[in-house]
Amino acid sequence: GENVGLHLPTLSVQEGDNSIINCAYSNSASDYFIWYKQESGKGPQFIIDIRSNMDKRQGQRVTVLLNKTVKHLSLQIAATQPGDSAVYFCADDAGGTSYGKLTFGQGTILTVHP
């Protein structure tokens, strides 16, 4: 998931629908994965995380799925609300001596229509 300067992909949904946002990562050594929500002009806000020894983790209205075989993450948002409109980024952490050093995916713009 390197940033190559392209426009971010977009996802438009109706309020109440479920949203699925996908992300690919490239580092097979990564063992910790996080989803962030970023609203305009703000820093990333933690949503949910998952470690490599799991393939699914659920939070409040959100679920993260991890497929290490194909290096793919997804974020599922249930009953999407207008307040969920934002840019969503996945990030992976290769750990080692620099925990917290993240590589961000391209990002997806989520727009929720009332």
Next chain:
Amino acid sequence: GAVVSQHPSWVICKSGTSVKIECRSLDFQATTMFWYRQFPKQSLMLMATSNEGSKATYEQGVEKDKFLINHASLTLSTLTVTSAHPEDSSFYICSASSGQLKGKAFFGQGTRLTVV
């Protein structure tokens, strides 16, 4: 808990001047802080890793003499953009992590730099 504060939130400066951005961990000691840059409609790109009491480690392509990083204490890291040019205009974001927090990174609110 785990609050990271950046200051200023936005700054406008003239070309050729230097600008300092502060990143503070308010309720925990951050052994490591990270600085990212984000251009409009793009993702976050890591610029450097800052460890308290040692020199920062810069990512490939990031000029260490232009982006000076100081991590003088466990709660404060600063990024100084020296001799700023319009192409340095961007959104700069810091994050902080520590072993206490099991390596999780917490982000500041970002600083919008505009160089005119």
